[in-house]
Amino acid sequence: MERPWSEPHCGSCANGGVSQPRLVLYNSLVDRKVPFVPAAGPNSKEISWYTCGPTVYDSAHVGHARNYLSFDIVRRVLEDYFGYTCLYVMNVTDVDDKIILRARRNYLLVQYRAGATDAARVFADASEALAAAVDKQRRKVGEAEAALADAAAEAGSAGEKRREELSTNLAQEQLLLGKQEAAAAALAAAGQGAGVAALLQLAGDALAEALDRQLGATVTDPAIFRAHAAKYEAEFLDDLAALGCRLPTVLTRVSEYIPEIVHYVEQIVANGLGYTANGSVYFDTQAFRASGHTYGKLNPWAVGAAALAGEAAESTGEKRHPCDFALWKGAKPGEPFWESPWGKGRPGWHIECSAMASAILGQKMDIHTGGEDLRFPHHDNELAQAEAYYHSCGCQQWVNYFLHSGHLGIEGLKMSKSLKNFITIRQALESFTPRQLRLMFVLQPWEKKMNYGEQAKEEMRAKEALLRNFFSNVEVVLRTQKVAATLQRWEEEERVLQSELAAAQRRVHESLCDNINTQGAMGALCDLVKAANIYLAKREGGAAGPGPQAFLLRSAAAYVTRILAVFGLVASPGDFLGFADTAAAGGSCGGTETVLDGFTAFRDTVRGMAKSKAPAAELAAACAGVPDEAASKAGSSGRAAELLAAFTAFHQQIAAQAAAGAPPVEVLTACDRVRDDTLVELGVRLEDKPDGSSVWKPEDPAVLRADQAERAKAAAEARGKKLRSQLEVKRKELEKFEKLAALPPIQQALADKYSRWGAATGEPTHDKEGAALEGKALDKAKKEVEKQRKVRAPLEKKLVEEPGFMAALAADIAAATAELAALGLAENGTA
Structure with missing residues (x-):
């Protein structure tokens, strides 16, 4: 279906006021690339931006880093390359169902653990809680299967998209079921003899959920919820700093904007687009549509799909329509609350962003960003709320450009706290530097799904090594070359390199204009680096020829550095205050x-x-x-x-x-x-x-140590390959001679055929019945003896030449086996 979206433009300019090639962005409001024009006009460099920040109920993971780093890169390109001045607003959701549940459950589990001394009692409680969790998750899998089956007959692209999302939802629910069934099996296998700590480790989440059902209403101290949110907010901000993300211009917390949120809800109700029910307030999606607005602009195929609707799917019996969603939730036992015209309660999930963004940015914003999973219902509900709030102003487009970062996948599914398949940012930074993580995302389209796996890691490592070696080589030329004594005349090689530099500059600009395509820009930079390396090899290869041109190389390296600074891969002026220290800025001593x-x-x-x-x-x-x-x-x-x-x-x-x-x-x-x-x-x-x-x-010493470790690993593997080859040969040789050594003497081997032997010749003279051998029978006997002698000849010869060779072979085999073990390598070729 065609979704309504109007390109911002200057009324006095027939073509939008831009005559040169234009920056285009992939806008989720229409799911295509469209020209970027600030709301203030095509010649304005001032833009407004709101990004959905964290819901601080747990540690941030690499999937979150994908979102925040990707949009930090996009922001830097807009600010540092295209020259925009950005008013950047980020929210922190510190009041939310997830925070309330996690804080309450953690508190109750801590209390339970403090009094848990009877392992048998804990085992019984844990078993019951896990069984209930498995049953609940099986029902969810059944519901997900039914939803997918119901969508099977839906035609068109909307039906296809809905099936795709429902299929992903089913896979996620199945993954959770598998984890819970595995936990239940592990608990049963461990038994009560495993001890209290081990039992709680296996069933803690399920037990916390069970405790919450029984005792959640008794947790009434607001400090419990605030302390939980404050802990993870501080951790998140530390993670942002560790990743090198620019701080927002404005940071808003839900708990600090309750008056604005209440006013926002009041205005929506006053505009006839919201209604009250038992102390709660709901958004009226049908009245919203009837008043001329479109509901579900970002994800129309998800509207009405309960499995995809999140909070909108809650069945309270208070809603006029299943698609309606809460603006304000009446207070329940065991939850924090604030006073409002409708009684004690707290904001719904979506209203916070509409109210806080409007409080800072007003009736129109240029850019709104967030993860792909927020499209529906969160962002669609945000848009609906804002248009309802500004209804009397005729607002039909609160956000001009909606940008969504693609999922970060792991094992085929998005990385998610709820799926328990995540790697925290802090865990990732134990394996990668902040620059490496950023580079990993620079090398991927920001709006596309990417997988967190070996392929992405290897590409990042290869590009980082290429760039590092390039800068080192140029630095050596700049440090060692005496310009006054070096020929400065340009030859064909210099003209070729300058042409490559100009081509890279064009390609980078084209790539960044094309939806901030950092992957393409990095490709252009790497091609320039390779061209510079070829130039260096030619100029340094001939002793009699001219050396490399330091000024030209510096120009190429300076341009690469400039673009890397735009991406946040090296320090840029926006990353420090005051006068930059020479050494800190990369100067040499x-x-x-x-x-x-x-x-x-x-x-x-x-x-x-x-x-x-x-x-x-x-x-x-x-x-x-x-x-x-x-x-x-x-x-x-x-x-x-x-x-x-x-x-x-x-x-x-x-x-x-x-x-x-x-x-x-x-x-x-x-x-x-x-x-x-x-x-x-x-x-x-x-x-x-x-x-x-x-x-x-x-x-960096860490890089050097890593390089050494790689070389040592490669050397060990090469040595291991050689040792395994030697082992195979020596074992076969030893086995051959051991078999020969185990053979009986010839007379014993042929005792079943011959009874008497000649003392001088060592050949048989009589058959097994005692009859003398003559003619052909004697010839045959001699041939058999000769055959036996040939089989034993190699061993006899070797023993004459090297009497202790078999012991030496055994010693060589033992030494090679021991060396393989010392190298940490198995004899079959595995580590």
Whole structure:
């Protein structure tokens, strides 16, 4: 169905006032890309933005990071690339059914645990609670199956979309059922002998739900609910900071906007689009439609589907129509409440955003964002409430652009707290840096579903390594090249690289204009990096040719850095206040460079001497005056002092080896150790080149350690492959000779055929009956003996040449098996 949406435009401009290629955004209100025009006019750079923040009832997970990081990236592009000034509002839902339930249940479970001393009693309670939870979830699965079956005959794209969402809903309900059945089976297997702590670990959630049914109404202290919300709000804000997300301009809490919410509900009722019932207030969806408005603009195919309606599906007996939803909920025992014209109560889920966004942004906003799962009913109900509130003003389009981030999938389903298939942001940051998580989302379209899996992780790691190596290589050129002594004339290679830079700039701009396509922009940057690497390889490959042009390389690297800063992958001016510190902004310290240059040069010298087996006296002479020169120029910075201390320790070690006349291999070992251990911990990557020189690059120690671990893993796997091959050969050889060694003597092996043997020849002379062998019978007997001798010949020969070879083979097999075990590798090729 065609959904109503009007493109914002300036009335005096026939084409909307924009003549150049335009920024387009995927607008969920029409599910297509449309030109972006601020409500203030096509030439305005001021935009308003409201984003649905967290419902703070539990820790935020990577699915939430997908939403907040994705829109942080979109916001940065609009602000830092396109130059918009954004009034950015985020809400915190600190009054909500989920918060109330979780706070109450946690409180009751803590109280229960404090008095739980009888394991038998706990086992009985837990078993009963889990059985009830399984029964309830089975009913939900049945309802989900029925809803999907009912939608089977619906025609058109709306029917197809409804079936798709109902199918996903069924899969989620089935997943929850499987988890609960598994918990019930584990509880039954554990028995009461497992102990109280283990029983509560298995059945805590189900037991908390059962306790809430029995005792929830007795929890009346509002501090319990506020403390719960405050804890997870603080944790969420810490997570945002850890992820490097820009803070909102305005942060609104439901509990601080109760007067505005009450007024909002009053106005909707006054406009004839809401009604009261037993202390609650409901939105009248039928009256809303009758007054000329459209209900379900974002997700029309979900309207009327109870399984997809969330709160709207609650059957209270107070609603005039099943699609109506609560604006204000009358107070119930065990819930926080506020005074209102309708008595004590609290806001419904959806009204908070309409009221708070209107309080800050008014009757019109440019952008509203949130996760895909909020389309219906939350965002559709928000829109309906705002249009109902502003009904007398003729408001038909409260939001101009609705942007929804795609689900983050894991194991085929969206990551969700309710499904218990989530990874918290804090857990993810134990495996990834904030930059890596951000890069993972930069490499995906913000509006499309993505899977949190190995493919996304590997793509992120590959791109990060490509960029890191590029910046390091350019930094080496800038640091080591003497511009005054280097040919600056441009040749074909320079013109090609400049062409690649210009092409990347065009592609990045086109990609960002096309719905903030950061994936495409990153592709353009990576192609530029690859072109620059090819250029570097050509210019550094020939000793007689011109070196790389430092200025051109810096221009390419500066552009890549600029766009990465726009994405929040490196620091940008919007991320700090005041004057940026040189070092913090990425500047280099002259003292540090001096020490590292001296350190590297000294190591190159002694390493080269060790390789050429120079006399110890020459090695001792090379140590004279080092590292005094570097020390005189190092300055007093902590970084330079750390490096100078490491340089001094290495110099003393080499000097001691020279004085003792140590063999060259010991010097080379010391050179490798300082590269692989000392400098790694100091954040320096030292790369040895084939010509004997080396180059240093600054790097995060964690990255260097990870690289070392990868190399060690690869080396271990290569060694393991070789060991397994050797084991296979040696085991087959040992098995062959052991079989030969186990063979009986020839006369014994043929005793069933021959009874007497010649003493001199060792050949049979009589058959088994005692008759003398003659003619063909004798010839046949000799052939049989010869065959037996050939079988035993290899073993006999080997024993003559290497008497202890079988013991040596067994020892080799044992050593290879032990080495595989030490490497953490199995003999069958698995870790």
